[in-house]
Amino acid sequence: MSPVEQHILNQEEPYQEIMLYVRSVIFKTLPHIKEKYKYKVPYYEYNNKPMLYLNILKGRNYVDVAFVQGILLEKKHVQLKNNNNRKQVRSLQVKKIEDFDEFQFVELLKDATVFLDNSRRAWVI
Numbered sequence: 001m002s003p004v005e006q007h008i009l010n011q012e013e014p015y016q017e018i019m020l021y022v023r024s025v026i027f028k029t030l031p032h033i034k035e036k037y038k039y040k041v042p043y044y045e046y047n048n049k050p051m052l053y054l055n056i057l058k059g060r061n062y063v064d065v066a067f068v069q070g071i072l073l074e075k076k077h078v079q080l081k082n083n084n085n086r087k088q089v090r091s092l093q094v095k096k097i098e099d100f101d102e103f104q105f106v107e108l109l110k111d112a113t114v115f116l117d118n119s120r121r122a123w124v125i
Helices: 003-009 015-029 104-120
Strands: 034-038 041-047 048-055 065-066 090-094
Touching: 003 015, 003 034, 003 041, 015 041, 015 048, 015 065, 015 104, 041 104, 048 104, 065 104
Parallel strands: none
Antiparallel strands: 034 041, 041 048, 048 065, 065 090
């Protein structure tokens, strides 16, 4: 079992179910994405560039699906939030799996790959 799988399986419900579902959509959409366990969270890199991570923030009741360069995506994808005063990171807050819009998330993943494909550096800002 990978460290990411172990991390997810150690989470309480509904977080475990949400993280497993989001992870499956990521791999279905981007089969060549690299999954790592960094900073004690599941972390995903596209073409060796940081793309997104899954986190459960203390004191919050949702899974934070955080896009590392989300600031570049927030105009087109208004569902991205900046609730933690982060400079670049924007995220989806998933409280219930029923509220997760897979179609919008797939579009968000695809748009994020376009930004990363067009950037020479991992951090474009």
